[in-house]
Amino acid sequence: MTGDGADADPIRIERWPDPACRFGFEDGTALLRAVNDPFEATFGPVTAGQPVAAAMADLGVTPVSTDGFEAVLSSDGPVRVRADGDAAADSGAKRYLARVVPSDPDGEAVLAFVPRPGEGDEGSVDIDVDHVASVVSHDLRNPLDVATARLRAGRETGDDDHFERVAAAHDRMERIIRDVLTLARGRDVVDPDETVALDVVAEDAWETVETADATLTVDGSLPTTTADADRVGRLFENLFRNAVEHGSTGPDEATESTDAVTVTVGPLGGTRTGFYVEDDGPGIPETDRERVFEPGYSTDDHGTGLGLAIVARIAALHGWSIAVGESTSGGVRFEVTGIEPESP
Amino acid sequence: MGDGTDEAEEDRPRALVVDDEREVADAYALRLRGLCEVETAYGGEDALRAVEDHEFDVVLLDRHMPGLSGDEVLERLDEGDFDGRVIMVTAIDPGFDVLDMPFDDYLCKPVDREDVRAAVTHQCTVLGYEVLGDYFGVESKRRVVEAELSAEERASHEEFGELQATAERLERRARRLLGDAADALDDFDAIGRESE
Numbered sequence: 388m389t390g391d392g393a394d395a396d397p398i399r400i401e402r403w404p405d406p407a408c409r410f411g412f413e414d415g416t417a418l419l420r421a422v423n424d425p426f427e428a429t430f431g432p433v434t435a436g437q438p439v440a441a442a443m444a445d446l447g448v449t450p451v452s453t454d455g456f457e458a459v460l461s462s463d464g465p466v467r468v469r470a471d472g473d474a475a476a477d478s479g480a481k482r483y484l485a486r487v488v489p490s491d492p493d494g495e496a497v498l499a500f501v502p503r504p505g506e507g508d509e510g511s512v513d514i515d516v517d518h519v520a521s522v523v524s525h526d527l528r529n530p531l532d533v534a535t536a537r538l539r540a541g542r543e544t545g546d547d548d549h550f551e552r553v554a555a556a557h558d559r560m561e562r563i564i565r566d567v568l569t570l571a572r573g574r575d576v577v578d579p580d581e582t583v584a585l586d587v588v589a590e591d592a593w594e595t596v597e598t599a600d601a602t603l604t605v606d607g608s609l610p611t612t613t614a615d616a617d618r619v620g621r622l623f624e625n626l627f628r629n630a631v632e633h634g635s636t637g638p639d640e641a642t643e644s645t646d647a648v649t650v651t652v653g654p655l656g657g658t659r660t661g662f663y664v665e666d667d668g669p670g671i672p673e674t675d676r677e678r679v680f681e682p683g684y685s686t687d688d689h690g691t692g693l694g695l696a697i698v699a700r701i702a703a704l705h706g707w708s709i710a711v712g713e714s715t716s717g718g719v720r721f722e723v724t725g726i727e728p729e730s731p
Numbered sequence: 732m733g734d735g736t737d738e739a740e741e742d743r744p745r746a747l748v749v750d751d752e753r754e755v756a757d758a759y760a761l762r763l764r765g766l767c768e769v770e771t772a773y774g775g776e777d778a779l780r781a782v783e784d785h786e787f788d789v790v791l792l793d794r795h796m797p798g799l800s801g802d803e804v805l806e807r808l809d810e811g812d813f814d815g816r817v818i819m820v821t822a823i824d825p826g827f828d829v830l831d832m833p834f835d836d837y838l839c840k841p842v843d844r845e846d847v848r849a850a851v852t853h854q855c856t857v858l859g860y861e862v863l864g865d866y867f868g869v870e871s872k873r874r875v876v877e878a879e880l881s882a883e884e885r886a887s888h889e890e891f892g893e894l895q896a897t898a899e900r901l902e903r904r905a906r907r908l909l910g911d912a913a914d915a916l917d918d919f920d921a922i923g924r925e926s927e
Contacts, residue, residue, distance in 0.1 A: 525795075528822040529755050532841035536758035539844060552754065632797065 406430060406483070406500040409490065410439050410460075417460050420495065429500075431472055439498070447472030450485075459485050460498070467503070526563045530556040566697050569618065570682060576618075577704040582729060583616045585609035585662060589652050592623035600647035601631045607653045609662045610728040614705055622701040623652075623664070625694040626721055630666035633719075648718075661707070661724035665714035676711045742907050743767050744788040744855045749778040749804065750820075751796040759791055759820065762844045763851060775799025779807060787815050788908060789854050791847070792834075794821040802832065809833040816854035820847070859908030866901035867919055873898050878925045 400407040406426040410417045417439040427433065430446040440456040443449070450459050451467040459466045465484040482503040489496050534556035541549030569576050586609040593603045630650045648668050655661045671679060678684045680699040684692050698721075702709040707725045714720040744767040750756035756771040763769045767789070772778040776799050782790070790808065794801040805817060818836040825837060835857075836850050873894050876885065885891050906913045 524824075525822045528840040529752055533754045533758045535841055536761050536844065540761050556754070 400426075400497055400499075403497075403499055405502060407497055408433075408439070409495060409497050411495040417457075426500075430470060445472075446470070448483075451482075460487055462487065465501075468500070523563070523567060527560055530559040530563075534560075566621070566693060569621075569697055570693060570700055577615045577701060578618075579614045579705050581614065581616050582611060583614040583619060584611045585614075585619065585726075586652070588616055588620050589623045589664075592620045593627055593650075595620075596624055596627045596631060598627070598631050602647070602649050603627070604649060604651045605653065606651050609652065609654055610660055610726050612726050612729050615701075618701045619705070622698050622723075625698045626664045629694055630664070630668065630719065633668060651714075655722060655724065659724050660728050661722060661726045663720055663722045665720035666718040667714065667716040668718045670713050670718050671711065673713075679711055680709070744851070744908050745770070745786065746789045746791060746851060747772060747778065747781055747787045748791045749773075749775070749796075749801065750793040752793075755793070759847065762847050766848050766851060767855070775801065775804045778804050782808065782811075782813055786904075787813075788858055788904075789815055789851050790817045791820045791851070792817055794819060794823050805832060805834055816858050818850055818854060855908045856912070859905055859912070862901055862908060863905040863913070863915060866898060866905050869894060869898045869901060870919070871924065875924055 400409055400421065400423040403423055404425065406423070406429045408422040408426055409420045411420050412418070419433060419435055419437050419439050419442050421435060422433055430443075430448055433442050433446065439460060443456045448456070448468055448470045450456060451469055453459070453466070459468065465486040468483050468485045470481055470483060483500040484503055485498060485500050487496050487498055534553045537549040537552040537556065540546070541553065565576070586605055589609065590603070590605065627650055630648055648666050650664065650666045652662060652664050655663060679695050682693055682696040684695070699709055702723055705726075707723050709721060709723050712720045712722065746763055746767045746769050748756045748759045748763070748769060749772045750759065751774055753771075753773050756773060760769040760771050770781060770785070770787075772781045775796050778790070778792070779799070781787070790813075792801045792804060796804075801819065801821065805819070808817060816835040817833075818838060819832075819834045820838045820840060820842060822840045824839065829837065835854055838847060838850060873891075876891060876894075902916070905916070
């Protein structure tokens with residue numbers, strides 16, 4: 388252990404409530420200098436002076452999405468890691484966010500771990516904590532604001548209309564929370580146990596989206612299947628909203644609404660059971676198609692970038708697959724496959 | 732500023748609330764009720780149109796909007812001949828980007844009713860004194876000319892006519908912005924400008 392230059396060390400790992408270690412570089416290799424008690428209690432005993440990457444590998448602490456632990460040490464942001472060693476199994480927690488905090492100019496730094504709540508990461512999606520935080524704070528603020536203003540006005544005037552709007556704002560907050568949970572949590576958010584006629588769900592969903600001059604065409608009959616009607620409704624809503632918001636060439640043209648988008652829903656032909664949702668808008672460039680389902684992907688700074696990620700998630704939790712391509716008119720075409728039809 | 736109940740509508744400051752979410756814009760309009768005359772615009776383009784069509788004293792502007800964003804509207808207002816004050820009202824936590832933005836105040840949602848009203852009142856006061864200064868500049872010219880030249884000469888002078896109209900407009904605006912605080916107008920009247 389190095390001499391504890393307390394003044395030069397803004398981060399005291401001894402005070403960190405969760406596992407943390409201090410490391411420094413020698414010939415470009417990160418070497419372990421010190422660990423705190425929670426570190427050894429959680430991950431197991433280590434020897435100072437060992438390379439960090441080797442020590443972490445011995446303890447069974449590995450990054451989730453990158454190969455070597457070196458990637459964690461060179462990352463600017465938090466990295467998700469798993470602890471699979473014996474000591475970790477005893478202490479219960481398995482999933483952590485690891486983050487490097489530069490500590491002093493000599494290159495010594497602290498690696499701090501924060502436990503991630505919620506075990507059972509099967510099915511949970513790689514969603515950035517910062518992003519969820521910004522969605523929650525940004526998207527919830529508007530309905531909260533509306534509810535506060537309307538509640539006060541309702542109290543002052545006794546006018547029921549104000550209370551109706553409070554209720555509507557609450558509904559919206561609930562939907563936002565459910566969306567975030569759909570992304571961040573495991574299977575328990577989606578409950579596919581109802582017999583659902585997909586065309587009925589699609590048409591209902593269209594009604595709830597602000598579609599302006601856009602039109603929906605249902606071309607043929609969609610399968611009936613076992614699903615979570617509420618979440619599948621959400622899947623359609625988000626696909627429709629995406630088509631309406633990105634399908635037109637933008638509202639700032641002087642020629643208002645001459646280019647209203649047409650959205651078409653229909654069954655897939657041939658041997659594949661499933662459906663498509665397509666529009667006649669400008670489409671998505673081929674190079675971006677891979678990314679549209681990633682949480683946070685958004686082409687403008689208005690969207691939360693979660694809409695299509697939620698779509699992909701709902702599909703996955705039903706055991707369906709979703710792919711994005713181009714419609715015959717050059718717009719976007721989403722295809723959902725793997726649906727097991729059921730006779731109504 | 733009075734509570735407005737005994738004042739005619741045009742005697743109150745005029746505010747424009749801009750938010751792409753109607754519910755949110757309406758909620759802010761509701762909060763400003765009784766304090767000013769409020770109009771709402773549900774998008775950046777609408778906001779610019781509204782500002783062209785009417786004189787507004789304060790614009791409450793959301794930042795994130797599809798189409799023309801609040802940041803762009805702010806820039807256009809700054810470049811154009813909009814002479815009111817702009818308060819950003821937004822759910823975006825400010826970063827260093829705000830350093831270059833020409834707004835007058837910045838409120839983070841959710842905002843308390845008292846805070847938004849206080850912010851608007853504050854901007855009206857600042858603008859009111861600005862307008863008052865402009866008015867004094869114009870009015871002093873008008874008065875000395877009026878004292879020196881005959882009504883006939885003045886009536887046939889185009890520029891003087893414009894000056895007179897400007898003075899009237901500025902006075903009206905200063906009074907509606909400052910309300911009771913427009914006492915300085917009376918003090919101004921008491922100053923002797925012509926040699927005896």
